[in-house]
Amino acid sequence: MSITNEFVAIATRFQRTTRAGQSPSERKLASLRPRRPMTVSRRDFLRTAAASAAMTPYFWTSHRVVADDKNSRLRLGMIGCGGKGRDDSKLASEHGDFVAVCDVDRGRAERYAANPALNGDGQRKLDVYTDHRELLARDDIDVVICATPDHWHTPIYVDALLAGKHVYGEKPMTLTIDEVKVLRKAVAKSGCTLQVGNQQRSCQWFREAIAIAQSGILGDNLTATCYLGKGNSGGPFQVKPVPKGLDWDRWLGQTPLVPYISQRCHGSFRWWYEYSGGKLTDWGAHHLDIAQWALGAIGTGPVEIEGSGVHDSRENCFNTAQTFRGTLKFENGTRLIFEDGGEKTNGILLQGDRERIFVNRGKLVGNLVNKITADPKWNKEIRDAAGGLYDGPYGLPDVQLNNYANFGEFDAASWTGVKQSHMGNLFHCIKTGQKPISDVVTVGNSTIACHLANIGLRLERKLRWDPNAERFIGDDEANAMMSRKQREGYEIKIA
CATH class of the missing domain: 3.30.360.10 (Dihydrodipicolinate Reductase; domain 2)
Incomplete structure (x- = not known):
């Protein structure tokens, strides 16, 4: 086989895994997905921005949200304030503004809240929680970054998704096999986006x-x-x-x-x-x-x-x-x-x-x-x-x-x-x-x-x-x- 034909094989086979037909589990997930409501709230917009952009006051550039509109940058919450959370929050802060942090160790959460990288060099006062449910109850948080120990991943991802929040969650996605099944249902029911931290x-x-x-x-x-x-x-x-x-x-x-x-x-x-x-x-x-x-x-x-x-x-x-x-x-x-x-x-x-x-x-x-x-x-x-x-x-x-x-x-x-x-x-x-590269199915x-x-x-x-x-x-x-x-x-x- 020539190098050219070998690369045709690359393209063909790789496309099957990236774009082409869905697996049975993907089709099952799609069948569970609820229909979108006709009315578009602020959170509904965040779920369906591509289709609804004209109906909202938000304006997106091809790279990022325009920062001079106070509503154009998403509002973020951080759950889990350890070393990995520090890395994730730094990356997320390029795309939105943190307004709250949460950790069951209050001292850790307070140190995070005082971090200039999260609070805009002291321009924002971040609220501190020790119970993630209180953070998720807020209507003004659009995206949650979760970097807790593994046994808390699925509970927090499920709670956040069902609260209408998009989620960046650390790996491993779950503690058990059955939790994978639960999380698939939560993503389908919520209509929100979950990106898992399998960054490779x-x-x-x-x-x-x-x-x-x-x-x-x-x-x-x-x-x-x-x-x-x-x-x-x-x-x-x-x-x-x-x-x-x-x-x-x-x-x-x-x-x-x-x-x-x-x-x-x-x-x-x-x-x-x-x-x-x-x-x-x-x-x-x-x-x-x-x-x-x-x-x-x-x-x-x-x-x-x-x-x-x-x-x-x-x-x-x-x-x-x-x-x-x-x-x-x-x-x-x-x-x-x-x-x-x-x-x-x-x-x-x-x-x-x-x-x-x-x-x-x-x-x-x-x-x-x-x-x-x-x-x-x-x-x-x-x-x-x-x-x-x-x-x-x-x-x-x-x-x-x-x-x-x-x-x-x-x-x-x-x-x-x-x-x-x-x-x-x-x-x-x-x-x-669009579907994230680290989606709940694969x-x-x-x-x-x-x-x-x-x-x-x-x-x-x-x-x-x-x-x-x-x-x-x-x-x-x-x-x-x-x-x-x-x-x-x-x-x-x-x-």
């Missing part, structure tokens, strides 16, 4: 790696191997008094009520199955997502799961997998291997029986990479195949694609620009009514894959999965692990 989807070289894998250039028997890094170990940890200003009951939310241990919350929450899924839902939410897309399986799920891992079962210890390895097999014959990787470099290896490439947040490398990126047809074909992802103010910079021989010269600013594009995509979709599929991987590690036996029914086949124990008992008063509900 907006990264140029990850998209190029996907196109290479789907082109057939790598050969047959395509396999993706995701190196995620080792999980943390530690404990037993000691019970301590709850710090002043922290609502520990509310921090725990839907999870069991337990005494306060500092290592349970803030940055180390992800090493407890009660609140997260360890490396599989931390880095796995990024790398398994890209790998599943590269394998041509982002519209479905695996049919077989197996794996094993080392866990600490002692009380008051980190209990997510420390070392692990497993495999997801898909109906199209491809395989996704996930492992801690030991000392191997974090990233994704895509390999067929002819060629292989490796991609992570710093590089895209492989024998064929320089050869195909040097061909001028690559630049045109990949842009066409990506459906305009790289074009315009909300895409990536309108420049020639990189020659990766000198990739080591790239600095952190390159990655920052990509993150801004992912955040910018949310605001672009609010304006146009991210839901890769989130389920992460949860399936974790269930496989914990049960340590071969599991069969029906991706259409979204149930394990003949395994009651595994099916019981698709959900968790939610503590009274913190149940996730859709009226």
Whole structure:
């Protein structure tokens, strides 16, 4: 096959995953979507801006909202005031103005409210909340940025969507498989936009790696191997008094009520199955997502799961997998291997029986990479195949694609620009009514894959999965692990 024909294959296959026919789950989601009301309120406008622009006082430029109209910049609320929230809020502030912040640790929320990057160098006084429901009850907030611990993602996303707010929410999208199903319903019912923080989807070289894998250039028997890094170990940890200003009951939310241990919350929450899924839902939410897309399986799920891992079962210890390895097999014959990787470099290896490439947040490398990126047809074909992802103010910079021989010269600013594009995509979709690049359906599929991987590690036996029914086949124990008992008063509900 010539290089030209190979790139035609890239375009054809990539378009199938970006623009063409919907998967059954996407069609199901569309069928649940309510009809738009004939009257257009301010919030209705924000949901249907592209169709209703002439009926509102808002004016959008091709790049961003005009700042000299007091109503032209969206009003934002921040929920979850940790390190990741700081990054997300900085990016979001380029597109709107924060008016309120919320965290169950009041001290954290107050420090956020005093941040000049959020309060317009002191020109705005940001209201502070410790209960997200109070923030969501406000009529003057259009978009919510959520960067809480994982067990609060779905409850807050659901509450925000049903309150008529658009949402930028951190990954992983959910704590359990069943929460994915709940969140699909919430998006469909609300008509609002949810963008999940799987920002590698907006990264140029990850998209190029996907196109290479789907082109057939790598050969047959395509396999993706995701190196995620080792999980943390530690404990037993000691019970301590709850710090002043922290609502520990509310921090725990839907999870069991337990005494306060500092290592349970803030940055180390992800090493407890009660609140997260360890490396599989931390880095796995990024790398398994890209790998599943590269394998041509982002519209479905695996049919077989197996794996094993080392866990600490002692009380008051980190209990997510420390070392692990497993495999997801898909109906199209491809395989996704996930492992801690030991000392191997974090990233994704895509390999067929002819060629292989490796991609992570710093590089895209492989024998064929320089050869195909040097061909001028690559630049045109990949842009066409990506459906305009790289074009315009909300895409990536309108420049020639990189020659990766000198990739080591790239600095952190390159990655920052990509993150801004992912955040910018949310605001672009609010304006146009388009589907965001990290939509609830396809991210839901890769989130389920992460949860399936974790269930496989914990049960340590071969599991069969029906991706259409979204149930394990003949395994009651595994099916019981698709959900968790939610503590009274913190149940996730859709009226």
